[in-house]
Amino acid sequence: MTTYDLVVIGTGSGNTIVNQRFADWKVAIVERGTFGGTCLNFGCIPTKMFVHAADVAATPSVSSRYGVDEQLLGVRWTDVRDRIFGRIDPISAGGSEYRHHNPGVHMYDGTGRFTGFKELTVDNVDGSTSVFSAERFVIATGSRPVVPPIPGLEETGYHTSNTIMRLDELPRRIAIIGSGFVAAEFAHVFAAFGVEVTIVARSTELLRHEDAEVAARYTEIAQQKYDVRLSRETVRVARRDDGSIALTMLHPDGAEELVVDELLVAVGREPNSDLLNPGATGVEVDSAGRVVVDKYQQTSVDGIYALGDVTNPHQLKHVANHEARVVKHNLLNPGDRIESDHRFVPHAVFSSPQIASVGLTEDQARERGIPYVAAVQRYADIAYGWAMEDTTGFAKVLADPDSGQIIGCHIIGPQAPTVIQPVIQAMSFGLDAYTMARGQYWIHPAMPELIENALLQLDLHPES
């Protein structure tokens, strides 16, 4: 049986590990799907390219507030789509080509599953089977969309984030089941392109994992832009004779039907650990199906590491990238391993308006009995907010009242994912709120003044 020094399973973030530093290693990479994984092909990158096009399409709807009258003449969906995938598909194909022809790496195109201790069997896409062993493995198999067991869903047909961006034409009406990241981002994209969007949420508000005030503000704004159905349980989906799709939903006051042309299911993602049969090599998996790792990203088996969505509750690319760097270091330096740092994991929702967050929400701080002071700064009260005529956005900062250390920040409004970055930096490097606010220049009148002003409003004692 062939034995490798290292086998990486999954070509999303896992692919970034193998570089020239592994030139002397005998390495194999296994991939069952599209080379490059979720972020490149089905996730972060194409969605944000669609979001940018949507932001452009939405501009005329607000331009008159500046005294500029614009008109949206049309959205050429296939041109939007083909520009995006015309850029992405060649990157995926190029990466695949490189790996298949790189003499230092053996590429297996198929689904890997453990069949013994440090033994992997790959069911290759060409129908053959390969069995090999390795000293070290990296499990980087990611996650996939959850498909809820709604009667009629399979027979009717539906989209997930894997397929929705490749539609042949824009539908007139779309329903999105779910109320998280994917629902918020695609609601913006499709609505900006002129599609009638209905969000069907089980919860009483959208983006309910955000800070309560942010979730409430987003829900309020979404209700003005989309048809938002809260507290709905979809109990049946059916295809009608005219090709449209009927959803039957229960709500606290009874039942209702919704008819649309396309259906997007966006109710979360589950780890791809089941296909891998990790138990056969002794790798532990938790009750949510996540591969269990220690602070070095090592699984319960010496020499088998895991990273990204298959192991982490934060299903985010920057987290997978960070963990890939840790795993790479630990593979190359087994005597001097480093720990991954999950102290301040930020996230952003590229919805309309945009949202960004790091650290504790107010509810979390309260529930954990952590003392804090909070301050809120509205975009409407900073100079750049005047320029944008923003009336709904704000930043909330939470800090320890005694040390001034920032413990959380939550922003809803223009460029939130960019505006929050200095706060992530301050938290990561232990900079207190007052020093952060007064120890540097803040370019006037730029948007980060939102953060400066929020920090200065914190009731810190003593104010150093």
Ligand SMILES: Cc1cc2nc3c(=O)[nH]c(=O)nc-3n(C[C@H](O)[C@H](O)[C@H](O)COP(=O)(O)OP(=O)(O)OC[C@H]3O[C@@H](n4cnc5c(N)ncnc54)[C@H](O)[C@@H]3O)c2cc1C
């Ligand atoms: C629509 C959408 C938008 C997103 N937007 C953002 C964003 O803006 N910012 C952000 O930070 N994150 C975003 N994410 C999340 C981000 O894409 C993921 O967190 C990240 O891609 C996970 O990387 P990974 O390497 O863990 O897994 P992946 O990139 O999914 O790679 C796993 C690979 O393993 C392969 N595989 C699985 N099982 C096997 C097996 N048994 N054998 C062989 N190969 C296997 C899969 O085919 C896949 O190619 C988004 C996700 C989605 C769905």
Ligand SMILES: NC(=O)c1ccc[n+]([C@@H]2O[C@H](COP(=O)([O-])OP(=O)(O)OC[C@H]3O[C@@H](n4cnc5c(N)ncnc54)[C@H](O)[C@@H]3O)[C@@H](O)[C@H]2O)c1
């Ligand atoms: N900007 C970003 O970073 C970005 C964008 C998209 C996706 N992602 C990642 O991908 C993950 C998956 O996104 P997502 O939006 O699918 O999941 P999500 O976890 O963000 O939200 C899913 C929502 O669906 C609800 N839900 C669950 N079952 C339901 C059901 N049967 N009917 C109706 N609602 C139901 C949940 O309560 C939850 O609020 C995210 O958690 C995130 O980690 C990140």
